[in-house]
Amino acid sequence: MTEVSNVEIKKPLLEVKNLKKSFPIKRGFLQRTVGHVRAVDDVSLSIAEGETLSLVGESGCGKTTTVRAIMRAINPDEGQVLFRTGEDETVDLAKLPLSQIRPLRRNIQMIFQDPFSSLNPRMNIFQLISEPLLVNGIGNHQEREDRVSELLRQVGLRPEYMQRFPHAFSGGQRQRIGIARALALNPRLIVADEPVSGLDVSVQAQVMNLMMDLQDEFGLTYLFVSHDLSVVNQISDRVVVMYVGRVVEVGTPQELFRNPKHPYTSALISALPISDPRNRGERPVLEGEIANPASPPPGCYFHPRCPFAVDKCKVEAPPMQVISGRLVACHRAEELELTGVTKQGVAAG
Amino acid sequence: MNTEQPETEIVVPEQDTGTQPLLSVQDMQTYFFTDEGTVKAVDGASFEVHAGKTLGIVGESGCGKSITAKSILQIIDRPGRIVGGQVKFSPNGVGGLNLLDLEPNGKEIRSIRGGEISMIFQEPMTSFSPVHTFGNQIIEAIRLHSSLEKKEAYDLAVDWMRRVGIPSPEQRMSEYAYQFSGGQRQRAMIAMALCTDPSILIADEPTTALDVTTQAQILDILQTLQKQNDMSIIFITHDLGVIAEVADVVAVMYLGKVVEMGPVESIFSSPKHPYTKALLSSMPTIDAEPRARMPSITGSIPHPQNRPEGCSFHPRCPSYMSDICSLKEPELVSVGTDQQASCFLYGRD
Numbered sequence: 060m061t062e063v064s065n066v067e068i069k070k071p072l073l074e075v076k077n078l079k080k081s082f083p084i085k086r087g088f089l090q091r092t093v094g095h096v097r098a099v100d101d102v103s104l105s106i107a108e109g110e111t112l113s114l115v116g117e118s119g120c121g122k123t124t125t126v127r128a129i130m131r132a133i134n135p136d137e138g139q140v141l142f143r144t145g146e147d148e149t150v151d152l153a154k155l156p157l158s159q160i161r162p163l164r165r166n167i168q169m170i171f172q173d174p175f176s177s178l179n180p181r182m183n184i185f186q187l188i189s190e191p192l193l194v195n196g197i198g199n200h201q202e203r204e205d206r207v208s209e210l211l212r213q214v215g216l217r218p219e220y221m222q223r224f225p226h227a228f229s230g231g232q233r234q235r236i237g238i239a240r241a242l243a244l245n246p247r248l249i250v251a252d253e254p255v256s257g258l259d260v261s262v263q264a265q266v267m268n269l270m271m272d273l274q275d276e277f278g279l280t281y282l283f284v285s286h287d288l289s290v291v292n293q294i295s296d297r298v299v300v301m302y303v304g305r306v307v308e309v310g311t312p313q314e315l316f317r318n319p320k321h322p323y324t325s326a327l328i329s330a331l332p333i334s335d336p337r338n339r340g341e342r343p344v345l346e347g348e349i350a351n352p353a354s355p356p357p358g359c360y361f362h363p364r365c366p367f368a369v370d371k372c373k374v375e376a377p378p379m380q381v382i383s384g385r386l387v388a389c390h391r392a393e394e395l396e397l398t399g400v401t402k403q404g405v406a407a408g
Numbered sequence: 409m410n411t412e413q414p415e416t417e418i419v420v421p422e423q424d425t426g427t428q429p430l431l432s433v434q435d436m437q438t439y440f441f442t443d444e445g446t447v448k449a450v451d452g453a454s455f456e457v458h459a460g461k462t463l464g465i466v467g468e469s470g471c472g473k474s475i476t477a478k479s480i481l482q483i484i485d486r487p488g489r490i491v492g493g494q495v496k497f498s499p500n501g502v503g504g505l506n507l508l509d510l511e512p513n514g515k516e517i518r519s520i521r522g523g524e525i526s527m528i529f530q531e532p533m534t535s536f537s538p539v540h541t542f543g544n545q546i547i548e549a550i551r552l553h554s555s556l557e558k559k560e561a562y563d564l565a566v567d568w569m570r571r572v573g574i575p576s577p578e579q580r581m582s583e584y585a586y587q588f589s590g591g592q593r594q595r596a597m598i599a600m601a602l603c604t605d606p607s608i609l610i611a612d613e614p615t616t617a618l619d620v621t622t623q624a625q626i627l628d629i630l631q632t633l634q635k636q637n638d639m640s641i642i643f644i645t646h647d648l649g650v651i652a653e654v655a656d657v658v659a660v661m662y663l664g665k666v667v668e669m670g671p672v673e674s675i676f677s678s679p680k681h682p683y684t685k686a687l688l689s690s691m692p693t694i695d696a697e698p699r700a701r702m703p704s705i706t707g708s709i710p711h712p713q714n715r716p717e718g719c720s721f722h723p724r725c726p727s728y729m730s731d732i733c734s735l736k737e738p739e740l741v742s743v744g745t746d747q748q749a750s751c752f753l754y755g756r757d
Contacts, residue, residue, distance in 0.1 A: 117621065117622075118590075118619055229708040230469075230708070231708045232708065259468035259469055259646065259709065260468060260646065260648070260690055260691055261686065261687060261690050261704065261708075262704075262708055262709075263690070263692070264690040264691075264692070264702040264703065264704035264705070265704040265706075267692070267702060268701055268704055271699065271701065286620075287692070288620070288694050289692040289693050289694045289696075292692065292693070292694045292696060292698055293692045293693075293696055293698060293699070293700065293702060294698075294699070295698065295699075296698075296699070311698070312698040313698060316695075326621060327621065328694065329624075330620040330621045330623065331620055331649065331694055332623070332624075332627075332647065332649030332652065332653045333649060333652060333653065334648050334649045334652045334676065334691060335676060336652045336653075336672040336673050336676050337673060337676075339652070339653060344621075344624045344625055344628050345621045345624065345625075348589055348592075348622070349619070349621075400694050400695045
């Protein structure tokens with residue numbers, strides 16, 4: 060895998076190499092395996108310290124499975140997840156036995172999508188946020204209480220709320236509590252899986268601003284998962300576009316969205332509703348449905364829906380290559396002139 | 409936000425005298441009587457739907473947009489009850505039948521539901537019976553509202569499946585809902601809603617659960633069929649982008665009230681109500697500068713049980729005026745040539 064050339068990569072904090080994960084499909088009385096869903100199919104990416112890398116794609120593209128494999132919530136089948144620890148050692152999270160992963164877990168924390176089901180309703184805010192400290196045996200009660208007040212202030216909640224229970228908070232406030240909990244152990248990497256998808260627009264912006272502010276303040280590194288291109292555009296340093304378990308394009312949001320090189324990226328952009336009624340008009344609508352990861356088409360997975368597919372696309376999977384400063388997996392990336400975003404919305408093709 | 413008062417006309421909105429609206433909702437009130445108190449889910453919503461046009465109702469969670477739609481057809485579950493207002497339905501330019509006068513379980517309203525006025529929902533999985541084939545369900549809907557023979561109904565159903573873009577419809581008629589993908593299910597639901605040739609389609613977040621590329625396909629189909637059938641659509645969504653794509657007239661709701669209404673171009677180019685302005689500016693967009701701080705609305709949506717006094721937006725409003733906003737409730741007044749807003753910035757004497 061080639062390195063992205065235009066972004067100066069400091070030593071990566073996390074490097075994922077050729078990650079693969081498939082799930083067996085079991086049928087019948089004997090639960091015989093009749094096939095495999097290739098959820099993550101040879102994914103490589105790297106995150107530099109202090110940057111926000113986003114994974115974007117439609118449902119079933121493998122973005123959540125990728126982060127779950129990185130977290131070792133599931134065991135990847137193949138590939139490496141190289142994580143640089145605080146001692147500047149590089150460990151492969153994909154291969155370490157779970158007993159050795161546990162002490163590393165405090166370095167990687169997670170923010171979840173649903174702020175309603177991710178907080179235990181029977182625990183008050185103090186218990187929820189101090190739990191990671193307690194589990195790791197950090198501080199005495201008073202110290203933990205001080206830390207929780209500090210965290211609450213950092214995420215914009217009043218420390219007096221500490222004794223309340225999650226039901227007393229709105230969705231946006233609960234997401235702030237989830238963020239405070241993730242920050243408790245000063246993690247080096249925060250994995251946020253659709254953290255703003257469940258929120259209303261007016262609250263979504265607050266939480267995104269908070270995440271960016273915290274990043275500036277503490278030098279946090281985010282791996283951000285979202286299906287929403289607009290959100291991704293505003294929060295990311297670099298974006299990874301996935302389709303049916305594979306990475307199709309990697310680059311900065313400017314490059315990717317203003318000048319996409321992969322037809323799928325371009326199709327995603329043109330499918331986005333534009334918030335300008337004067338710009339309404341005919342635009343190309345992508346035909347067909349997302350390929351079934353249990354029996355993906357041969358060659359490039361996108362070719363049955365791709366308006367630019369040629370014979371080569373049907374037989375040969377495109378390799379990842381560097382084209383105008385970003386990574387793209389398309390046979391025709393160099394010759395295609397694709398539609399991206401212009402200042403007035405989406406340009407006419 | 410500036411507090412200048414330009415283009416203010418102190419005119420109480422008159423009924424549009426030009427063309428007779430197909431559906432006219434006046435001062436609708438739907439309350440939920442719970443043990444903890446009364447929730448005024450819809451508290452005085454008024455709007456009109458004209459033939460062949462799309463009314464977009466937009467708002468965040470808890471604003472009462474879905475309850476408004478359900479109230480039109482009187483499909484409110486207990487402890488909810490429609491306590492006031494009128495829904496005048498005038499098919500073919502005659503009549504002026506108040507739907508709220510009809511018995512909720514009576515014959516008349518049942519012939520209108522799914523007949524003259526159809527509805528599609530966000531989650532098509534739960535709207536279908538899991539134990540009946542799709543074909544039987546659509547045939548049942550057709551025969552309930554017409555005197556067609558079974559064979560004729562079958563042919564009509566197959567024809568509708570084809571029109572909404574379901575491949576090999578004859579085969580899919582004998583399949584069950586779980587065998588359809590999310591996008592196909594939504595297409596099937598549209599087919600079922602439209603097979604009775606309704607004059608109004610109420611679409612409650614029909615694309616919210618879908619991926620962007622599928623959403624674009626569904627919006628496309630809805631707009632094509634609308635033109636073919638000269639049908640009106642009440643399109644309910646939280647997504648301003650979608651509203652900009654589909655609506656002719658927009659009603660913005662906040663906590664049970666319509667706070668602003670007007671043609672879609674005016675709402676997006678010159679929003680009048682501070683809430684609409686804030687909502688539009690806090691929307692993440694794909695053409696925005698990456699990593700820029702986003703304008704956001706302070707605070708969160710209040711619980712409908714403790715709605716703020718006066719204008720319910722006042723605690724979050726950047727144009728809050730201490731002498732009036734928390735004391736009096738603003739009325740919907742005409743602002744400019746074609747918009748209405750309920751805010752004391754306008755029409756204050």
